[in-house]
Amino acid sequence: MLPGSIRRIFCAAAICCFVASLPTFAQTAALPKAARPWMNRSLSPDQRADLVIRQMTLDEKMNFVHGTGWNGLRPDAAIPAGSLGGAGYVVGVPRLGIPGINMADSAVGVRLAATGSHYATLLPSVLGAASSWDPNALFLYGSVIGRELRETGYNMSIGGGVDLARDPRNGRNFEYAGEDPLLAGTMVGKIAEGVQSNHVMGDIKHYAFNDEETGRTIYNAEITQRAARESDLLAFQIAITMAHPAGVMCSYNKETVTPSNTSADWSCQNDYLLNRVLKKDWGFQGFVLSDWGGTHSTVHAALSGLDQEQPSDIYFGDPLKKAVESGQVPMSRLNDMVHRVLREMFANGVIDDPPVTEVVNPFRGRDDAEHIADESIVLLKNQDNTLPLSPSSVQSIAVIGSHADIAVLSGGGSAQVDPPGGNAVNPHPGTSNWDEHVWFPSSPLRQIRKQAPNARVEFSEGTDVASAVKLASSSQIAIVFAHQWMSEGMDAATLALSDGQDALVDAVAAANPHTIVVVESGGPVAMPWADKVQAILEAWYPGIGGAQSIAAILFGEVDPSGRLAITFPRDDAQLPRQEVPGMKLAAEHPNKEIPFDVDYNIEGARVGYKWFESEHKTPLFPFGFGLSYTTYAFSDLSVDSAAHTATFTVHNTGTREGTEVAQVYAVLPAATGESSYSRLVGWDRLTLGPGESKTVTVEMNPLTLSTFDVAKNAFTMAPGDYTILAGSSSSDTPLQATMHIGD
Numbered sequence: 001m002l003p004g005s006i007r008r009i010f011c012a013a014a015i016c017c018f019v020a021s022l023p024t025f026a027q028t029a030a031l032p033k034a035a036r037p038w039m040n041r042s043l044s045p046d047q048r049a050d051l052v053i054r055q056m057t058l059d060e061k062m063n064f065v066h067g068t069g070w071n072g073l074r075p076d077a078a079i080p081a082g083s084l085g086g087a088g089y090v091v092g093v094p095r096l097g098i099p100g101i102n103m104a105d106s107a108v109g110v111r112l113a114a115t116g117s118h119y120a121t122l123l124p125s126v127l128g129a130a131s132s133w134d135p136n137a138l139f140l141y142g143s144v145i146g147r148e149l150r151e152t153g154y155n156m157s158i159g160g161g162v163d164l165a166r167d168p169r170n171g172r173n174f175e176y177a178g179e180d181p182l183l184a185g186t187m188v189g190k191i192a193e194g195v196q197s198n199h200v201m202g203d204i205k206h207y208a209f210n211d212e213e214t215g216r217t218i219y220n221a222e223i224t225q226r227a228a229r230e231s232d233l234l235a236f237q238i239a240i241t242m243a244h245p246a247g248v249m250c251s252y253n254k255e256t257v258t259p260s261n262t263s264a265d266w267s268c269q270n271d272y273l274l275n276r277v278l279k280k281d282w283g284f285q286g287f288v289l290s291d292w293g294g295t296h297s298t299v300h301a302a303l304s305g306l307d308q309e310q311p312s313d314i315y316f317g318d319p320l321k322k323a324v325e326s327g328q329v330p331m332s333r334l335n336d337m338v339h340r341v342l343r344e345m346f347a348n349g350v351i352d353d354p355p356v357t358e359v360v361n362p363f364r365g366r367d368d369a370e371h372i373a374d375e376s377i378v379l380l381k382n383q384d385n386t387l388p389l390s391p392s393s394v395q396s397i398a399v400i401g402s403h404a405d406i407a408v409l410s411g412g413g414s415a416q417v418d419p420p421g422g423n424a425v426n427p428h429p430g431t432s433n434w435d436e437h438v439w440f441p442s443s444p445l446r447q448i449r450k451q452a453p454n455a456r457v458e459f460s461e462g463t464d465v466a467s468a469v470k471l472a473s474s475s476q477i478a479i480v481f482a483h484q485w486m487s488e489g490m491d492a493a494t495l496a497l498s499d500g501q502d503a504l505v506d507a508v509a510a511a512n513p514h515t516i517v518v519v520e521s522g523g524p525v526a527m528p529w530a531d532k533v534q535a536i537l538e539a540w541y542p543g544i545g546g547a548q549s550i551a552a553i554l555f556g557e558v559d560p561s562g563r564l565a566i567t568f569p570r571d572d573a574q575l576p577r578q579e580v581p582g583m584k585l586a587a588e589h590p591n592k593e594i595p596f597d598v599d600y601n602i603e604g605a606r607v608g609y610k611w612f613e614s615e616h617k618t619p620l621f622p623f624g625f626g627l628s629y630t631t632y633a634f635s636d637l638s639v640d641s642a643a644h645t646a647t648f649t650v651h652n653t654g655t656r657e658g659t660e661v662a663q664v665y666a667v668l669p670a671a672t673g674e675s676s677y678s679r680l681v682g683w684d685r686l687t688l689g690p691g692e693s694k695t696v697t698v699e700m701n702p703l704t705l706s707t708f709d710v711a712k713n714a715f716t717m718a719p720g721d722y723t724i725l726a727g728s729s730s731s732d733t734p735l736q737a738t739m740h741i742g743d
């Protein structure tokens with residue numbers, strides 16, 4: 001891992017650059033309630049926003065287009081009245097009854113709750129939750145975040161990461177929803193819907209191509225317009241058009257989307273991405289806010305579509321005011337920026353129904369997190385039906401490694417949720433440090449003991465291989481917990497596990513023929529020992545209910561129903577880029593930031609499994625894969641080419657109830673030039689009793705059946721024969737039919 005120091009650099013820069021004075025509060029007297037026509041709920045959010053704008057002074061408008069400093073706090077200044085100290089704060093217009101905007105990072109739960117002496121639920125990683133393929137679970141995910149934000153007084157969430165997993169070593173993949181635009185877009189859209197169902201504004205980020213953390217503030221992502229629209233931008237399109245989030249956060253990096261951008265431009269001033277694609281083509285009505293410190297200019301950014309600088313006012317404070325006064329930025333554009341913020345406040349109910357603070361219920365949060373984890377965990381291997389373990393017949397279990405006696409791991413960076421009582425492994429009260437591995441008090445050992453009350457269940461740290469082996473060889477079953485810590489601001493240099501964990505698994509597997517590995521990781525890891533162990537569970541970062549879920553699946557109380565939202569490669573050599581771009585450069589020049597290009601045209605739109613298929617590479621575990629404790633048979637596929645539906649039957653051929661994710665893929669006609677791989681076009685998650693059959697009809701999303709025509713600036717469906725495939729993963733599709741689309 002490379003140490004991430006980006007945040008500290010930004011903080012320092014922000015401190016140096018802050019010269020502006022405190023936000024200017026309007027001196028005008030408060031308007032009586034009766035004279036606030038915008039409070040008429042029968043008017044549209046747009047009408048209401050316009051009525052407010054008519055009453056606003058220039059300074060009041062200016063306050064809406066920037067934040068008030070890091071964590072809402074301007075150095076050397078008082079905390080603005082109303083700021084809760086979350087990642088960002090925007091000053092409201094009290095005299096008009098318009099509240100400020102309190103934003104909190106909340107990718108996997110509300111961040112920095114400990115600073116306010118609050119509790120926040122740690123949910124499973126987004127990548128884990130997306131592996132449930134259950135839109136309802138993701139809506140619940142967002143609802144938990146929205147509920148707890150509201151209960152702690154926040155009216156805007158900043159989470160909703162939907163950058164595609166182009167590189168499985170990306171340090172933030174745990175905050176994102178995997179490698180497929182349809183699955184990721186749908187899942188993250190559901191999170192935003194869940195957040196906004198609580199009258200809290202939602203956000204989707206980091207727009208766009210922030211697909212690695214190494215050099216994220218300096219690299220230029222190169223990609224053709226067609227590949228861009230069919231990959232990362234398609235994920236954003238699906239999420240944004242489905243959920244209508246209040247905000248879209250533009251990313252730190254630059255991009256060159258050929259042929260639209262003739263030269264690289266920063267995401268937060270990229271006219272093609274912001275004005276043309278997001279606002280014009282997708283009709284986004286909300287506001288674009290910069291990633292923290294991601295604004296690079298005043299006039300150029302404002303005219304290119306950025307609506308709000310965060311977290312400060314370096315470019316959108318006095319410099320923007322002057323640009324408006326001089327006419328360089330028309331007043332109509334400033335009004336548009338303010339309108340976008342206000343209309344979202346009205347549309348989401350944060351003005352009509354502001355947050356009411358109350359004590360967060362940790363038990364409700366834990367139950368929700370556990371339910372989502374139950375559906376997220378993926379059973380990757382189960383030789384000889386080793387799992388589920390039988391509570392009545394198991395006599396002894398060795399639990400080894402990764403602090404499984406007390407905790408489960410969480411991901412770091414701005415997604416870090418504070419554990420109750422502090423880091424379970426290195427206890428200290430309050431907020432966690434940025435570079436710390438943070439462990440949550442959720443003990444797999446205790447839950448395994450609960451499941452097998454008559455068995456001897458003992459723990460070995462795993463740091464001393466000899467004593468782990470000794471315990472494993474004197475136990476009937478050995479369960480090794482392996483982990484990979486990931487964080488914002490850094491990428492994994494390799495998919496390999498760190499700290500001698502491969503050697504530990506090897507040694508335990510050699511000592512005990514019934515070895516099971518539970519992996520807690522941000523994303524895929526290499527498993528050179530996969531053939532030597534009997535069972536493998538991918539638990540991701542499983543959240544505060546993680547221990548209960550892991551134990552419930554190990555003992556069969558819950559059928560494993562997670563399916564991989566990301567391909568697990570065998571090793572780094574199978575990836576489009578052998579090394580994470582820029583990592584070597586950064587290591588060679590530790591004190592210098594040297595900009596570099598990342599060539600995303602290598603794989604283009606063939607992200608993840610599409611790359612593996614078209615390059616004829618066999619991964620360790622394919623996209624969409626996951627076992628259940630029962631088995632399924634697929635039959636009788638028929639397609640309706642007018643309705644774009646696929647109908648088929650799924651039969652539970654086993655003796656217990658189980659949940660299958662029935663997946664539909666399409667191979668496009670050769671004329672599209674994209675027929676060397678299949679693409680996910682739809683799915684259904686269904687629970688079947690033993691011996692039960694169900695016929696499902698899956699709607700195929702037309703966007704995924706189309707290619708992007710650059711000349712027409714539109715997705716078009718090519719005439720010809722489409723091969724429609726159905727089955728249980730991207731590489732196991734026993735059913736095939738042809739769908740003809742006419743000229």
Ligand code: BGC
Pocket residue numbers: 007087105158205291292414
């Ligand atoms: C991250 C964002 C985050 C922001 C505020 C940035 O460094 O990239 O995802 O929302 O900080 O904490």
